[in-house]
Amino acid sequence: MVQNKLSLQKLGLCVFIFATSISPTVQVSLDEFLALTYEQKLKLDVFRDRVTPYLPHEYMKKDVFLIRWLRDREFNIAEAEKRLLSHVEWREENDIDSVLDEDWADFEHEYKAYIEGCDKEGKPIISVFVGDWDIRRAVVSGKSKRLMRYFDRIFELASKALRDMQNDGQNVTQATLLFDMGNFNLVLQGCPRCIPIYLYILSVYERQYPGLAHRLVSLNTPQIALPLWDIYKHILTPQTRNILFIYGKDKKDWQRILLKEIDKDQLSRKLGGTKEDNAVDVFEYLRNVNVFRCENL
CATH class of the missing domain: 1.10.8.20 (N-terminal domain of phosphatidylinositol transfer protein sec14p)
Structure with missing residues (x-):
């Protein structure tokens, strides 16, 4: 029984990783x-x-x-x-047209996303500290459907932000997403009842928002997930695998890769950068600023 439960928790972790690997479009200006x-x-x-x-x-x-x-x-x-x-x-x-106008104050406080800065080509960098997200709390409190809609809202917000940048004359079509798994907990984020949430993210992003991401990067990925990833990655298309990057807890390893495309002053110190200010809450920023621009951060 315990072994079966642990296996389901591992599956939850694998599904999360798959949910960060679903956009087959390569990076382009x-x-x-x-x-x-x-x-x-x-x-x-x-x-x-x-x-x-x-x-x-x-x-x-x-x-x-x-x-x-x-x-x-x-x-x-x-x-x-x-x-x-x-x-x-x-x-x-x-x-979906009304999802951005709904009140999400409770979820914004619990499930945050941040704007770090921009990469060397001007694409925005979004960071998500997955280990700080208590997915299980929403599930056990009967808010699974609301949480799923919250992810609809995140995708819609990102898509609109990119359109606004294009209308502003900025040469950008995609964003880079960084997922920090440092505090990932199999109980809080990998519970069996959490799995449908990750499957929903996978389904919606792939079917409704294709090509939104330039890179999908998992940082500080728990060791328990790496062998499982080696087994299951072969079911993904080559295009998908080409934009997904999974790194363990060796900070020097993943930082070296990030800095090939991102200057240090565009990353917060939490991610090994030198940015003087902390990363900006993406929801708060886009409420107060009409168009995302690197120079405004």
């Missing part, structure tokens, strides 16, 4: 993202004509949004159309 071959441009024209009548928002009709769905399906028009129209239906059924 806005100019590169919009650069298409002649054949791809023809497919974009066809795709646009087929889906535009069903898109409720103007931002959905822009090339940068449409290309994201085509790239996700390797420019298979039929598959991209099916995925995008399913996304529109999901938004309507779950009233």
